[in-house]
Amino acid sequence: MTKLVILDRDGVINQDSDNYIKSVDEWVPLPGSIDAIGRLYRAGYTVVVATNQSGIGRGLFDLDDLEAMHAKLSDLLIEQGAELGGIFYCPHTPEDHCHCRKPAPGLIDAIANEFGISLNRVPLIGDSLRDLQAGLSNHCVPILVRTGKGATTEKKLPSQPEIELQQAAVFDDLDQAVDHILAHPGHRNSP
Numbered sequence: 001m002t003k004l005v006i007l008d009r010d011g012v013i014n015q016d017s018d019n020y021i022k023s024v025d026e027w028v029p030l031p032g033s034i035d036a037i038g039r040l041y042r043a044g045y046t047v048v049v050a051t052n053q054s055g056i057g058r059g060l061f062d063l064d065d066l067e068a069m070h071a072k073l074s075d076l077l078i079e080q081g082a083e084l085g086g087i088f089y090c091p092h093t094p095e096d097h098c099h100c101r102k103p104a105p106g107l108i109d110a111i112a113n114e115f116g117i118s119l120n121r122v123p124l125i126g127d128s129l130r131d132l133q134a135g136l137s138n139h140c141v142p143i144l145v146r147t148g149k150g151a152t153t154e155k156k157l158p159s160q161p162e163i164e165l166q167q168a169a170v171f172d173d174l175d176q177a178v179d180h181i182l183a184h185p186g187h188r189n190s191p
Contacts, residue, residue, distance in 0.1 A: 005047050005125065048084060105138065126145070129156060
């Protein structure tokens with residue numbers, strides 16, 4: 001049985017910027033995030049990333065830059081004896097009206113298809129409403145972290161029409177969210 005956790009990238013794993021993370025030098029992991037992913041991996045979880053990267057569509061950086069950022073992430077995880085199960089990204093701008101840009105379900109659908117499993121009850125950790133809304137399309141368990149845009153997002157949760165978002169678990173950072181997941185192993189996927 002595959003145990004899966006889905007993470008947003010900017011603001012969850014690494015520092016975020018309103019000016020976009022455009023280069024490997026700007027990609028800086030948040031304290032404890034790499035270790036947290038390593039702990040999930042060592043506990044038998046497959047960790048995947050689902051990230052909007054509209055900076056590509058806006059011409060702020062290119063695929064080589066994105067691949068360099070993800071190589072840096074992979075290298076840091078290898079040092080922890082861990083690896084990601086995959087990175088799923090949307091390169092489009094909001095004006096493209098694509099199916100993959102969160103909160104649209106395309107990235108989450110692609111993860112379900114790639115692994116051939118239901119994502120029902122799979123933890124999805126993000127720092128924005130669009131992350132959590134995308135996860136709800138596949139009945140993921142929404143988990144909000146206060147890093148990145150999360151503290152601002154937390155204030156919006158009570159006004160959301162989706163009851164699952166109003167009741168989302170909220171943690172200070174990815175490290176605390178992982179503590180919760182590891183302490184509550186009921187978040188399991190069925191094949």
